[in-house]
Amino acid sequence: MRELLIIGIGPGHPDQLTVQAVKALNRVDVFFRIDKGDAKGGLNSARDEILRRHVTRPGYRMVDIPEPDRDRSPGLTADEYQGAVRDWYEARARLIAEAIGAELGPDGVGAFLVWGDPSLYDSMLRIVDRVLALGTVAFEYAVIPGVTSVQALAAAHRIMLNRVGEPVHITPARRIADGLPEGLDSAVVMLDSAFVPAGFDQAGLSVFWGAYLSTPDEVVISGPLREVADQITEARAALRERHGWIMDTYLLRRDGDGKPAQAGF
Ligand SMILES: C[S@@+](CC[C@H](N)C(=O)[O-])C[C@H]1O[C@@H](n2cnc3c(N)ncnc32)[C@H](O)[C@@H]1O
Numbered sequence: 051m052r053e054l055l056i057i058g059i060g061p062g063h064p065d066q067l068t069v070q071a072v073k074a075l076n077r078v079d080v081f082f083r084i085d086k087g088d089a090k091g092g093l094n095s096a097r098d099e100i101l102r103r104h105v106t107r108p109g110y111r112m113v114d115i116p117e118p119d120r121d122r123s124p125g126l127t128a129d130e131y132q133g134a135v136r137d138w139y140e141a142r143a144r145l146i147a148e149a150i151g152a153e154l155g156p157d158g159v160g161a162f163l164v165w166g167d168p169s170l171y172d173s174m175l176r177i178v179d180r181v182l183a184l185g186t187v188a189f190e191y192a193v194i195p196g197v198t199s200v201q202a203l204a205a206a207h208r209i210m211l212n213r214v215g216e217p218v219h220i221t222p223a224r225r226i227a228d229g230l231p232e233g234l235d236s237a238v239v240m241l242d243s244a245f246v247p248a249g250f251d252q253a254g255l256s257v258f259w260g261a262y263l264s265t266p267d268e269v270v271i272s273g274p275l276r277e278v279a280d281q282i283t284e285a286r287a288a289l290r291e292r293h294g295w296i297m298d299t300y301l302l303r304r305d306g307d308g309k310p311a312q313a314g315f
Pocket residue numbers: 061062164165166167168169170171172197198199200239240241242260261262263264265297298299
């Protein structure tokens with residue numbers, strides 16, 4: 051039976067792979083890569099470096115799978131948007147099923163490398179379900195966990211994410227566009243295209259921000275939000291200009307301006 055490994059490769063540093071992931075990489079016959087054609091050359095070179103550094107078994111192959119076009123017209127209604135995303139997922143699933151069928155032998159081991167960990171804001175596991183649901187190609191699959199960018203953020207700032215006995219919330223930025231909702235005191239924010247906290251009531255909030263975490267380009271800034279929000283906005287713009295892309299994550303904490311990172315423990 052064909053086997054597919056969904057391997058979390060961490061947020062950028064080739065040493066931030068688990069031993070389990072390294073062992074999995076060395077069982078792989080074919081690495082499938084979805085060619086997003088985007089500007090994130092840094093991500094591709096980090097993936098290549100991981101293979102160079104960790105795969106000692108010769109003879110593996112790389113297979114690129116094209117990314118289908120997606121209707122991103124700004125005027126789509128909510129239903130049309132859902133439909134466009136559904137069509138896009140289906141098209142992706144068909145291309146992946148075709149690639150697995152054509153490139154992986156009946157007992158072959160294939161793999162997709164997933165940035166960070168597959169459980170956090172990544173579509174790979176949903177896509178695998180769809181590929182299987184098509185019924186055109188059969189395989190077993192397993193998930194190998196990876197270090198997330200959230201963990202890299204906490205390590206870079208040498209902080210804990212939660213205050214003692216309290217919850218931590220992880221959210222895409224669009225869900226906090228109007229401010230940190232009452233009752234949320236520690237929130238990790240991902241998928242922000244513009245550093246939304248620059249535009250909301252900043253009193254009593256601290257921020258621990260990190261871009262390109264775990265890579266040689268890592269930048270971190272922390273402090274009371276009202277003191278560092280402009281600095282982060284400016285740094286983001288300059289870094290995006292320099293690299294052509296940016297990935298950043300941050301913890302917002304409601305703990306009074308300027309308290310030390312571990313306040314409340
Ligand atoms: C599509 S999600 C993927 C998350 C990934 N699966 C993980 O476990 O971290 C992409 C978001 O993750 C965050 N991210 C991923 N890698 C990062 C890095 N090296 N530095 C900072 N943020 C990162 C950013 O918030 C980015 O918008």
